[in-house]
Amino acid sequence: MTTQLSPADLDALIAFDTPTICNALERLAPERRARGYTTQPFVCGFPHMKPVIGYARTATIRSARPSGLSAVEQSRIRDDYYRSIDAGPRPALVVIQDLDPEAGTGAFWGEVQSAIHVGLGIRGLLTNGSVRDLDQWAPGFQFLAARISASHAYAHPVSVGGEVDVLGLRVREGDLVHADRHGAVIVPPERVRALPAAAREVAAREARILAVARGPDCTADKLIGVFRDLDAIH
Numbered sequence: 407m408t409t410q411l412s413p414a415d416l417d418a419l420i421a422f423d424t425p426t427i428c429n430a431l432e433r434l435a436p437e438r439r440a441r442g443y444t445t446q447p448f449v450c451g452f453p454h455m456k457p458v459i460g461y462a463r464t465a466t467i468r469s470a471r472p473s474g475l476s477a478v479e480q481s482r483i484r485d486d487y488y489r490s491i492d493a494g495p496r497p498a499l500v501v502i503q504d505l506d507p508e509a510g511t512g513a514f515w516g517e518v519q520s521a522i523h524v525g526l527g528i529r530g531l532l533t534n535g536s537v538r539d540l541d542q543w544a545p546g547f548q549f550l551a552a553r554i555s556a557s558h559a560y561a562h563p564v565s566v567g568g569e570v571d572v573l574g575l576r577v578r579e580g581d582l583v584h585a586d587r588h589g590a591v592i593v594p595p596e597r598v599r600a601l602p603a604a605a606r607e608v609a610a611r612e613a614r615i616l617a618v619a620r621g622p623d624c625t626a627d628k629l630i631g632v633f634r635d636l637d638a639i640h
Contacts, residue, residue, distance in 0.1 A: 409595040416497060416582075419598065420457050422605045424586045427457075427593065430604035434597050444532075444550070444589035445574030451537070451549040457586040458530040458548050459593070460499035463491050464570045464579045467535060468505050469512030469561035480562060487563040488526070497529050499585065501577045503570035504535030510552055512559025517542035520549075532583065532590050534572045550585060611636055 419427060424443075432439050465487055473480050491500065500523060504510055515531060516539035523531070523544070530548035536555035537543075552573065567579045575590060577583065582593045593601070614636065618628050 409598070411595060411598055413497070415598050416459050418602050419459050419584055419593070422602070423457055424584055424588045424591055426605050426608065427584050427601060428591050429608045430601050431591070431593070431597065433604045433608065434600055435594065438594075443575060443591040444572075446534070446552070448550045448552055448573050448589070449537075449554060450587040451540070451543065451547075451551070453587040455546070455548055455586070457584060458497075458499060459582065459584045460497035460529045461495045462501045462577050462579060462581045462583050463494060463498050463528070464501050464503075464568060464577060465490070465566050466503045466505050466564045466570060467514045467561060468564055469510075469514065469535070469559040470506045470508065472560050473562050473564075483563050483566070486566050488522075490566045491523065491528060492526050494580070496527060498527070499530045499532060499583050500528055501570055501572055501581075501583065502531070502533045502535060503572050504533065504552075505564060509534045510536030510555055512536070512557055512561040513538040513555040514558065514561040514563075515549065515551070516558065517544075520544035520547045523547060530585060532572050532575075532577070532585060548585065550590060 428443055502514065513536040515533065515537040521544045524547050532550050534552045536553045537549055537551045538555050538558070540554070550573065569576060569578045575592070577592065582595055583590050584593050615632055618624055618632050
């Protein structure tokens, strides 16, 4: 049965950074402890921006060589891409895999594409490819990208929808993704409503440890005592 989530349900998760969401998911779904999040280096466009959350719109691109397609066929794929971005549930993030052996040879993303996607109501971007035009980038449109590039080369969309592999994270069309300067994590919809409480529980546990660690008379025995107390709490 599909979990029906309201905008308020999703926006409640923006109050927590992505590491906290990962910690909370560990409590709710321990089997996810070592999967479902980005694991590779990236550049964050706006490190001080609040987290973003949205349903994934997936696609693939190439940029190292011309597509080899006719102008009509390439235009069809482009049009399919934009229609896909404009459809589906909101809020939304775009997750694009660069298929070239050296991903990011050319930047699909820059001033124009960031403005287009803001216009289409998209909150941010996750890609193993590259971006450019940083000074002209659409304000408030977050990105996590593998690199920065000067040129767009032959950047063009290849496919729309399906499953992609970006920064060590496999994402399917429609997956719910939470992202900030630390990376991105897939959030199971059925866990969304329980996550805020779980996140607050994690913060409370950490606060007890930090109170000792940052105190003027921290000792190993005091820390061990706190850990034992916390382990006894279920």
